[in-house]
Amino acid sequence: MRVLGIETSCDETAASVVALDGASAPEILSNIVLSQIEEHAAFGGVVPEIAARAHVEALDAIVEAALADSAVSLDEVDAVAATAGPGLVGGLIVGLMTAKAIAAAANKPLIAINHLEGHALTARLTDGLDFPYLLLLVSGGHTQIVAVRGVGDYQRWATTIDDALGEAFDKTAKMLGLPYPGGPNVEKAAASGDAGRFAFPRPMKGSAQPDFSFSGLKTAVRQAATAIAPLSDQDVADICASFQAAVADALSDRVGRALARFRKEFPDKASPALVVAGGVAANRTIKGTLEALCSEAGFAFVAPPQKLCTDNAAMIAWAGIERLRAGMAGENAAGFVPRSRWPLDSVSAPLVGSGRRGAKA
Ligand code: KG4
Numbered sequence: 001m002r003v004l005g006i007e008t009s010c011d012e013t014a015a016s017v018v019a020l021d022g023a024s025a026p027e028i029l030s031n032i033v034l035s036q037i038e039e040h041a042a043f044g045g046v047v048p049e050i051a052a053r054a055h056v057e058a059l060d061a062i063v064e065a066a067l068a069d070s071a072v073s074l075d076e077v078d079a080v081a082a083t084a085g086p087g088l089v090g091g092l093i094v095g096l097m098t099a100k101a102i103a104a105a106a107n108k109p110l111i112a113i114n115h116l117e118g119h120a121l122t123a124r125l126t127d128g129l130d131f132p133y134l135l136l137l138v139s140g141g142h143t144q145i146v147a148v149r150g151v152g153d154y155q156r157w158a159t160t161i162d163d164a165l166g167e168a169f170d171k172t173a174k175m176l177g178l179p180y181p182g183g184p185n186v187e188k189a190a191a192s193g194d195a196g197r198f199a200f201p202r203p204m205k206g207s208a209q210p211d212f213s214f215s216g217l218k219t220a221v222r223q224a225a226t227a228i229a230p231l232s233d234q235d236v237a238d239i240c241a242s243f244q245a246a247v248a249d250a251l252s253d254r255v256g257r258a259l260a261r262f263r264k265e266f267p268d269k270a271s272p273a274l275v276v277a278g279g280v281a282a283n284r285t286i287k288g289t290l291e292a293l294c295s296e297a298g299f300a301f302v303a304p305p306q307k308l309c310t311d312n313a314a315m316i317a318w319a320g321i322e323r324l325r326a327g328m329a330g331e332n333a334a335g336f337v338p339r340s341r342w343p344l345d346s347v348s349a350p351l352v353g354s355g356r357r358g359a360k361a
């Protein structure tokens with residue numbers, strides 16, 4: 001089985017070919033990602049119109065490169081899978097329409113993929129994980145804990161009631177005058193900071209509601225920064241370190257709850273696992289905290305390689321393979337309309353203000 005995947009939901013233009021032969025491990029034959037970060041940096045965030053135009057300009061060549069790299073011709077591909085949501089609608093239209101055109105011209109089935117499903121299933125591509133497992137998705141647009149029970153069978157156990165975690169990192173960086181994207185720069189500054197200098201709040205810690213919240217923390221950071229302005233480099237480092245410590249502590253509390261719930265709901269699962277995905281999963285303090293939490297709770301901690309944790313098309317191609325082999329490729333994908341909002345779990349009610357609108361997933 002060979003699937004061509006296309007991803008254009010935010011600021012990465014990506015294409016990939018993934019193969020699965022019999023019972024052997026899946027293989028990523030090519031994985032091309034073109035980041036638009038430089039085009040958006042001057043604006044301090046992703047500009048949807050610029051993103052859509054950049055996808056139009058780049059996508060043809062990226063798809064060609066992915067096919068050339070994989071040494072698989074379009075004829076040899078079994079299906080074309082494309083991200084159809086959630087994300088910025090301009091980019092989604094570019095990717096999905098291109099995929100529809102390629103699929104129609106090559107007479108191949110088209111599979112419309114939920115971007116979050118791509119993130120959710122990556123651990124099966126990289127680590128061969130069995131269902132069920134727990135997923136913590138922490139990116140610029142999403143902060144969710146999802147019980148991954150099977151292909152197309154996802155239960156959202158927690159989400160953010162305001163900002164996504166990556167968004168909180170980016171806003172904190174902006175307040176402190178650090179460049180975009182904020183997350184890596186906050187982490188770098190924090191390395192030489194004193195995490196004990198500021199006692200920032202640990203939002204939702206101890207709450208019976210399982211969700212996340214980060215806007216109060218962001219406000220506390222702003223107040224602390226304003227109170228001691230102008231900021232020295234050491235002040236910035238101390239604020240970053242204290243912010244990161246608060247985030248790690250809050251995450252630990254929220255995820256700890258979910259691990260306990262997982263034990264209760266899946267008592268027969270012999271070796272349970274927590275998977276992390278999304279750009280924030282690159283943060284070493286956060287990773288270390290979650291790793292310790294998991295080892296204490298008897299969970300395996302699975303962090304796919306960073307380039308497969310952040311937005312890419314291999315995860316979309318893989319989700320296509322998962323759907324194909326499960327007989328869930330969808331019948332009328334050629335008529336599928338891109339969805340800027342598309343929850344993975346259609347049962348759990350959306351929370352007001354969960355993640356920034358139209359943001360990257
Ligand atoms: O998954 P991603 O590349 O894109 C999506 O949002 O889908 O995640 C990007 C987010 C940004 O908010 C960025 O600031 C954050 O991940 N991020 C980090 C780190 N690296 C990226 N946050 C904290 N620490 C990092 N090292």
Ligand code: ZN
Pocket residue numbers: 115119139310311360361
């Ligand atoms: Zn994503």
